[in-house]
Amino acid sequence: MNAPAELAVIQQHLIDPEICIRCNTCEATCPVGAITHDSRNYVVDADKCNLCMACVPPCPTGSIDNWRQMPRVRAYSVEEQLTWDELPAELPPEELASAAADAGDAAAAAEPAPVVQAPAATDTFKAASYGATVPPWSAAHAYTNLYGPKAAQKSVKATVVGNLRVTEVGKTAGSDYDTHHIVLDFGAMPFPVLEGQSIGIIPPGTDAAGRPHHARQYSIASPRNGERPGHNNLSLTIKRVLQDHQGHPVRGVGSNYMCDLQVGDTVEVIGPFGASFLMPNHPKSHIVMICTGTGSAPMRAMTEWRRRLRQTGKFEGGKLMLFFGARTQEELPYFGPLQSLPKDFIDTSFAFSRTPGQPRKYVQDAMRERAADLAALLKDPDSHFYVCGLKSMEEGVVLALRDIATGAGLDWETVGAALKREGRLHLETY
Secondary structure, eight states, rough: OOGGGGGGGEEEEEOOOOOOOOOOOHHHOTTTTOEESSSSSSEEOTTTOOOOOTTTOSSSSSTTTTEEEEEGGGOOOOOTTTTOOOOOOOOOOOHHHHHHHHHHHHHHHSSSOOOOOOOOOOOOOOEEEEEEOOOOOOOOOOOOOOOOOTBBBOOOEEEEEEEEEEEEETTOOOSSSSSSEEEEOOOOOOOOOOTEEEEEEOOOOOOTSEEEEEEOEEEBBSSSTTTTSSSSSEEEEEOOBBBBTOOOBOHHHHHHHTTTTTOOOOEEEEEEEOOOOOOOOTTOOEEEEEEEGGGHHHHHHHHHHHHHHHHOOOOOOOOEEEEEEEEEEOOOOOOHHHHTTTTTOOEEEEEEEEOTTSSSOHHHHHHHTTTTHHHHHOOOTEEEEEEEEGGGGGHHHHHHHHHHHHHHHHOOHHHHHHHHHHHHHEEHHH
16 A cells, blocks of 8 residues: 555745845754754755744744645755755645655655664753743834845845944954944834844845845844934944854954945845844833843843933833943943943943953853842843843853752742743843
8 A cells, every 4th residue: 555645745844045134043943953054044954853843933034934845755955955045936736746646655665664763862951942932021013024035125225324333442443352333324214123123234245156145134232212312223233253153264244344334325224123032111120131242232222222211200110230241341342331321220240251360250150149139030020031142151141040040949940931931031142
């Protein structure tokens, strides 16, 4: 008897390369390691994907939510997907039925494969599994994907109205901590954003293969009413990339393009993106922000919005805590402005890992020093936690929260599940 045709057909999970902004959220979230990438595309390995859907809600663009019915034996390979500039069309029903029937015949005739017992999985701590994929209940509605490859308008032009270096100015431009605060104005084009969202910038020119550069994603560093209130603008925090994560010299296409822009230049923008890494609107909510480097962008946006609310008398006492890490003080963006914020408005702890003559200190170390304060906030259902920065910080930060909770007599699995379910622990690392 032939094997049932439907067993020879799979729903293959694919990522749309036209919409994907290469933010790495999907690969970081996937619990089975089915997602990988090269310098161009993010792709899903059909042999590993178990259709658990863990990667779908966190995706800021919806590029991950694509499927094709395929004969199992003709599933698109990883190597094939890496060459795509757009998704392939659906197979015609008659071709799919024929291929499925052929595959079913082949499966029925084949020798049964030997059963190999898989090794038992090790019980490892997965920090990403605690990250929320839903926004806080009181967050404002976020508009997403207004401009992009498959939107009504593919992109919008924005004009550079400010480009200020926000790290140590005594060092030469182009040093490894050359970080800029860039302000973009959209003129008459609507571009509504919220704190915690991001945009995509499309660098001009082509890559080594002659294809147009894909968009680079940057978190918004200004509050919802703009870097300059009442104007249709926003700001970004961008570090010039001169080496990769392994320390090899490389000149980042997007970051160097952006850091070199002059006032009056125009850039091509898509987005906005993100509907979960949003701040609570409830004025009594407590916000704990944990970041490194340019991961400070969304934290600056949230802090500035709270500061403006305070000026209008609409701030009702929700606590702000910031744990901010960098290698040295000179590499810390916005160090001066942070120092000038009132102490009764924001509680700030710095952590420097490369200060000469000083022991290395990371944000998780600073958190442990404030364990009593954080434990009290972990017990409070009005507390929200935001983590943004390099991927390497994620595990240490979530482990610190776990240890602080445990030390306070709380069951971390219960606390962690509530933080995730209620949109109160957000992880945005890269």
